[in-house]
Amino acid sequence: MKWCIEHPGPYTPSEEIELRKEAMAVLVESVKAGDITSLDGAESPLSERIRAQHGVTDFEMNSNWVGSSQDWICPCCGRSKFQVSRVGKKGQILAKLVIHHDHMGEAMKAAFHSAFEAAGTRVEQIDGGRLVERMGDAFAAYAEVLVCEDCNNADSEAKKLARSPSYFSFSIGQIRRLIRSADHRPHLVEPARAEKVWAEAEPAYKLRMKLISAVARAAATDAHWYEPHARAADPIPVFGLTRRSFESEIARWAYADPLLRTLGVITKVSAPNLSRWRQVAQKPGKQLPANYLAMLRTEESHGRSWEALPEGWCCPVCRRSKNELVYVGGQGKVIFAMRLVTARRLGVTDAHLQPLRIDAHELEVGGGSMRR
Numbered sequence: 292m293k294w295c296i297e298h299p300g301p302y303t304p305s306e307e308i309e310l311r312k313e314a315m316a317v318l319v320e321s322v323k324a325g326d327i328t329s330l331d332g333a334e335s336p337l338s339e340r341i342r343a344q345h346g347v348t349d350f351e352m353n354s355n356w357v358g359s360s361q362d363w364i365c366p367c368c369g370r371s372k373f374q375v376s377r378v379g380k381k382g383q384i385l386a387k388l389v390i391h392h393d394h395m396g397e398a399m400k401a402a403f404h405s406a407f408e409a410a411g412t413r414v415e416q417i418d419g420g421r422l423v424e425r426m427g428d429a430f431a432a433y434a435e436v437l438v439c440e441d442c443n444n445a446d447s448e449a450k451k452l453a454r455s456p457s458y459f460s461f462s463i464g465q466i467r468r469l470i471r472s473a474d475h476r477p478h479l480v481e482p483a484r485a486e487k488v489w490a491e492a493e494p495a496y497k498l499r500m501k502l503i504s505a506v507a508r509a510a511a512t513d514a515h516w517y518e519p520h521a522r523a524a525d526p527i528p529v530f531g532l533t534r535r536s537f538e539s540e541i542a543r544w545a546y547a548d549p550l551l552r553t554l555g556v557i558t559k560v561s562a563p564n565l566s567r568w569r570q571v572a573q574k575p576g577k578q579l580p581a582n583y584l585a586m587l588r589t590e591e592s593h594g595r596s597w598e599a600l601p602e603g604w605c606c607p608v609c610r611r612s613k614n615e616l617v618y619v620g621g622q623g624k625v626i627f628a629m630r631l632v633t634a635r636r637l638g639v640t641d642a643h644l645q646p647l648r649i650d651a652h653e654l655e656v657g658g659g660s661m662r663r
């Protein structure tokens with residue numbers, strides 16, 4: 292904070308680039324020295340205490356752990372970070388917090404895409420698509436919330452034990468009822484309790500699924516309404532995902548990703564298999580619905596790409612036509628994703644550095660996307 296006061300600015304962009312490096316070093320030192328406890332890291336005082344407790348030095352620490360306060364307490368099992376820390380199968384200290392979320396948004400989208408196809412609607416449903424985006428949250432049993440990984444694992448285990456449907460997940464109040472929790476070890480899930488809690492939740496779940504399919508049908512056939520709703524304040528207190536007031540000073544000088552990485556996010560568990568794309572045969576794509584163009588135009592950016600490209604266009608990289616590039620993605624959504632790239636990124640070194648439009652997945656082969 293002292294550093295922030297000493298550097299009021301304004302600065303030129305190139306000065307800012309230099310100062311960001313300095314700010315990063317100061318931040319790392321402050322976390323290490325215990326001056327900043329609202330962030331964590333592999334060298335924080337808490338991490339030193341955890342190392343001493345387990346007699347192990349290596350951490351497997353994720354960005355939610357680094358980005359949250361050293362005083363954080365799991366709202367589900369009530370354990371502190373110190374109590375949550377435990378030694379994993381590879382002899383590493385597990386330090387992971389995850390965002391526990393309801394799957395109703397996914398259920399809603401899947402219902403929308405299937406209702407769209409079934410109704411054979413011939414016109415894009417942009418407002419209907421937006422309504423579905425918003426309504427996913429409205430049907431959720433709870434807002435997204437940061438919990439320890441053990442609580443999130445207990446949810447999956449309880450779902451298996453109770454054989455509950457894939458779109459259902461237990462709320463933190465329900466998880467609390469079905470676990471036996473202790474320091475430095477995973478939760479024990481009691482099978483009889485899992486079944487009991489699911490049995491209590493089932494009628495409301497069935498009702499929600501029935502409502503979801505009714506809303507999905509309305510949204511896909513232009514028979515819908517619009518409903519705004521308020522968001523809860525700060526249920527995910529992780530640096531970079533929300534902005535607490537003191538953090539606006541930190542955020543001015545450090546981007547979340549590089550800061551969390553420098554503080555010690557360590558996610559490597561096994562080496563990624565970069566040759567997977569050559570070894571695994573591609574699954575054949577799902578057949579396009581007859582009204583796929585209307586479904587495609589429902590995502591406006593995809594519709595714009597479609598309109599912008601002439602009828603005879605084909606991808607300059609793989610030579611496939613517009614029609615050949617449309618596919619059915621997750622939850623039955625019709626996808627036509629284009630990306631604007633420069634020749635440089637494609638490794639073309641000759642004179643024409645004109646931006647090119649190519650289909651998006653060309654660039655994603657072997658890369659894969661990571662969610663924090």
Ligand SMILES: [Zn+2]
Binds near residue numbers: 368439
């Ligand atoms: Zn917990």
Ligand SMILES: [Zn+2]
Binds near residue numbers: 606609
């Ligand atoms: Zn292509």
